[in-house]
Each structure stands twice: as structure tokens, then as C-alpha cells.
Amino acid sequence: MFLQIDPGDAAPIYEQIARQIQFAVASGSLAPGEMVPSVRELARQLAVNPNTVARAYRELQSQGVLDAQRGLGLSVAADAVEKCRQQRATWIRERLIHLVGEALHAKVSPRQLQSMLQDIIQTHSRQETQS
Amino acid sequence: MFLQIDPGDAAPIYEQIARQIQFAVASGSLAPGEMVPSVRELARQLAVNPNTVARAYRELQSQGVLDAQRGLGLSVAADAVEKCRQQRATWIRERLIHLVGEALHAKVSPRQLQSMLQDIIQTHSRQETQS
Amino acid sequence: MFLQIDPGDAAPIYEQIARQIQFAVASGSLAPGEMVPSVRELARQLAVNPNTVARAYRELQSQGVLDAQRGLGLSVAADAVEKCRQQRATWIRERLIHLVGEALHAKVSPRQLQSMLQDIIQTHSRQETQS
Amino acid sequence: MFLQIDPGDAAPIYEQIARQIQFAVASGSLAPGEMVPSVRELARQLAVNPNTVARAYRELQSQGVLDAQRGLGLSVAADAVEKCRQQRATWIRERLIHLVGEALHAKVSPRQLQSMLQDIIQTHSRQETQS
DNA sequence: GTGGTCTAGACCACC
DNA sequence: GTGGTCTAGACCACG
Numbered sequence A, B, C, D: 001m002f003l004q005i006d007p008g009d010a011a012p013i014y015e016q017i018a019r020q021i022q023f024a025v026a027s028g029s030l031a032p033g034e035m036v037p038s039v040r041e042l043a044r045q046l047a048v049n050p051n052t053v054a055r056a057y058r059e060l061q062s063q064g065v066l067d068a069q070r071g072l073g074l075s076v077a078a079d080a081v082e083k084c085r086q087q088r089a090t091w092i093r094e095r096l097i098h099l100v101g102e103a104l105h106a107k108v109s110p111r112q113l114q115s116m117l118q119d120i121i122q123t124h125s126r127q128e129t130q131s
Numbered sequence E: 001g002t003g004g005t006c007t008a009g010a011c012c013a014c015c
Numbered sequence F: 001g002t003g004g005t006c007t008a009g010a011c012c013a014c015g
Helices: A013-026 A039-046 A050-062 A080-105 A110-130 B013-026 B039-046 B050-062 B080-105 B110-130 C013-026 C039-046 C050-062 C080-105 C110-130 D013-026 D039-046 D050-062 D080-105 D110-130
Strands: A066-069 A073-076 B066-069 B073-076 C066-069 C073-076 D066-069 D073-076
Touching (some): A013 A039, A013 A050, A013 A080, A039 A050, A050 A066, A080 A110, A080 B080, A080 B110, A110 B110, B013 B080, B039 B050, B050 B066, B050 B073, B080 B110, C013 C039, C013 C050, C039 C050, C080 D080, C080 D110, C110 D080, C110 D110, D013 D050, D013 D080, D039 D050, D050 D066, D050 D073, D080 D110
Antiparallel strands (some): C066 C073
């Protein structure tokens, strides 16, 4: 479990935790059935209050990503991978729709948007190649 | 002044107002020298708290987009167009960079992103054709 | 807003609050658009910690029963009545299914169950007639 | 001993075990004088912690359903059948009263409740016929 | 004024 | 040991 909290991020800590776990499940680095660290343990690792971790876990439980094994801890749900993948795609798509709406409303042309996207993707691929 | 406030948007209202005014200046629908509505007047039109409009205007002043005409109100600064255009492009680009970063990190492929963008743009153009 | 908290109830306080508000919306005594009491106000009335009320409100928000009016408070969502009614029916039905399953498994006959239900309903109607 | 533990059930595991044994006694599938499996044996069968089984047995002892045969294990008490039958009826009746109370409070009509019950019973009987 | 986040620390039931 | 609930109180952004 390699989670990183960025206190500078506008997103609240509990959301950063929840999102990173979703991504870990979606990308397969956290497999169904596997246990997540205990609330107290993760809180210690991230140097945050246990309540904050508990809130992240609670949200994931209500989304059906985590299952409670009473007295033992929380584990990744059997069907969590599919859920997380769908959620991930939906989430990115929604934000992209919103962004495009504002861009077009601000009279940025579709061509400009597409070239922007291509530039950014190329920048990312270059960085990955280097690293 | 065609401003539309979306209370469901995550962005605070004062920011929505400020941004839309920037966009209006950048796209030429609000020309340098032109007066913007008074705080009270705009607050009435948008049905928001005057404090909220005042805050939006304050931010725009500090950015040099609006100039105070003492006793008369606020007008669009002479060099505002260029500033707003740059800011508009920067702002959209930054958000797109952030979104692409998250998407790639979540293992959404560049191809998927490009086709998503194309879909969304087509949907928008269809809506405009219809309306 | 007449909410009553029963500390003897096994259900947690935040859930009692959330459920009673759902019922109030479903039965029409809390109309869409109406504001619910502020977190601090309701916490004072019920003599509980504001965090507890906030948690109840948060759950209702995530269910789409309450809408945030930023800086002003929370209001009942426009489509909350329908949601609450469905949820209410679903919730009761699920619990009944569970109960019947256990009863039949314990070899209580369907006839016994039906007569039990009728008895209980009659008892309730008698109480209402008296009061 | 056909016990089935549902980890998804809200009721604690030790309670599920205790209840199912009560039901088995009430319905005659576990006769007075008969020995119940040892704590370790049952824990192995159900794949639960021995402490959990021990707690269930402890509760049943304090209710007089099980008798300790020192050095041998636990057996079903001679007068357990009657006790369990009463308890079974009381328990189901109480939960039904509670559920009906909430349903009526939420303005679900008695007729709806009765037809719900009939539906559920029919569904169960169909499932049994098939299996 | 409003809700939202976070911390700190207590107590509980369950395994 | 585990998670869950609740309290107390601080700080923040928003209107």
C-alpha cells in the first residue's frame, strides 16, 4: 500500500485516500479479497487522524468497494474491480464534459482543444520514456 | 451581460462570476472601457448575495481586468483583453493537464481520451445545430 | 421539525435523525425546497454534538434527499419525495423478506405469520382509535 | 447440525449461531439430551473464531438451553424444547411488531403490508418447490 | 450566519 | 486486535 497524501491538494485528505484506493483496485494493484491496512495502521503511516482514514473507508464501503469482515478488518469486495473501473471512466468523462463545455463557451475552438490534448499526452509519454 | 450561475457547480459562485466575465472580455463580448453592472444590479440579476458579486469584482480588480472609475463604477481595463485571453488558455490548459494526468495514472489510454473528447465535441455541436 | 432521539434505540443517533427526516419528506410534512434546521441549531435542540447531525445530513445529501445551498444551509431536494417513498418501501420490504426467511426456516407456518401480522395491525389500529 | 453463517448479516455471528441452535431445538431437529459439537469442532466447520462459538454456547447455557456435562461437552437441556419454542415465537413476533410500527408510521397501509407478506411467502414456496 | 474538514480522545461491540 | 459511534473543539471557505 503506497499512498501519498498531498496537503497542498485542494481535495480533502479522506477523498485523496479513497480515490487512490479506488485507482489501486481498478489498476489491479489491490486485488479482491485482499485486506486493506487497518484504520489505525494507515492513519499512523500517513500521519493523519484515524477518523480521517475511517471516513475514507466508510465511503468506499458505501460504494461497495470494501467489505467489512467484522472484528478482522476491511477487504476489497469481489466485484470491486468492475465498479472502480466504471466509476473511474464515468468520473473522468464527466469532468471532461464539464471542461469542454466551459472551453467552448469561452470560444476556444474544438481544434485548439484537440491539439492541447495531444500536446499534453505527448508531454506525458516523453516523461515516462525518460523516467 | 449574459452570465449564468450554476449553484450545483463545485466552484464557488464568486469564481463562476469572475471567470465568466474574464471569458466575456477574452471573446470580445465585453469591450475595454465598457462599464460592468453595479454590484447591486448584478446581484439582483443573478439572485445572489451582493457580497458575492463584490468579491468577484474585487478579484478582477486585483488582476487588472477591471478598473475603478471613482464614483462611477467599474470598467473593463484597456489591456484586459490580452490578459484574459492568456488566462483563459492557461486555465483550460492547466485543468486539462491535471485531468489527463489523473486519467493516465488510472490507466485510461490516450486513445480513449481522444475519442472521448471527440464524442463530447460532436455532442456539443449537435446541440448547437439543433438550438 | 419534531425529531425525537431515543438513546435506548440500538440504531445510532445519526441514523435515527436521517431516517426521521426521510420519513418526514416521504409523508409530506417536510416539503421540497424547504430548509432543514442548521446543523448547529438541530444539534442544540437534540442536545447532541453538531458532528452527529452533520453526519446525518451528509448521508441524506449523498442520497440526493438534501441539496446544499452554499452559505445558506440545506434544503429538501425537488425530487426527494419520490426517492424517499421508494426507499421507504424498499427498506421495509427487504426487512420483511429477511424476517419471513428466518421465520420459515424456523418452521413457523405461513398461516401463523399471517395471523401474527393481522393481530399486530389490529392492535395498532385500536391504539390509534383510543388516542 | 446444518448451520449457515451469513457474514453480510447485520446480526453478530455469535447471535446467528445461538439463534439457529435455538430454532433447531424448537423444530425438533436437535433433540433434548443430544450433544452439540465441541467449540473447536463447530468453529472449524463454520470457519469462524472459536471465541465466537464459545460465546454463542455461553449465551445458550445462561438461557438454560444447553447443559454442561463436565468433561464431556454440552447437551441440549431436557426442558429446552418448550423454552425455545416460546422464544422463537416471541422473537419473531417482536421483530414483526417493530417492523409494522415503522411501516405504519411511514404511512404504508395495512393492505400493502399484507400483500407484501403474501408475495414473499409465495416466492419462498416457489423456491422450495423448485429446489 | 452556513456547512465542511480535521484533530484528539473516549467508549463500545465483535472476533 | 478490528471498525463504529460520539463528543469536543479548532479552523476554513462561502454568502
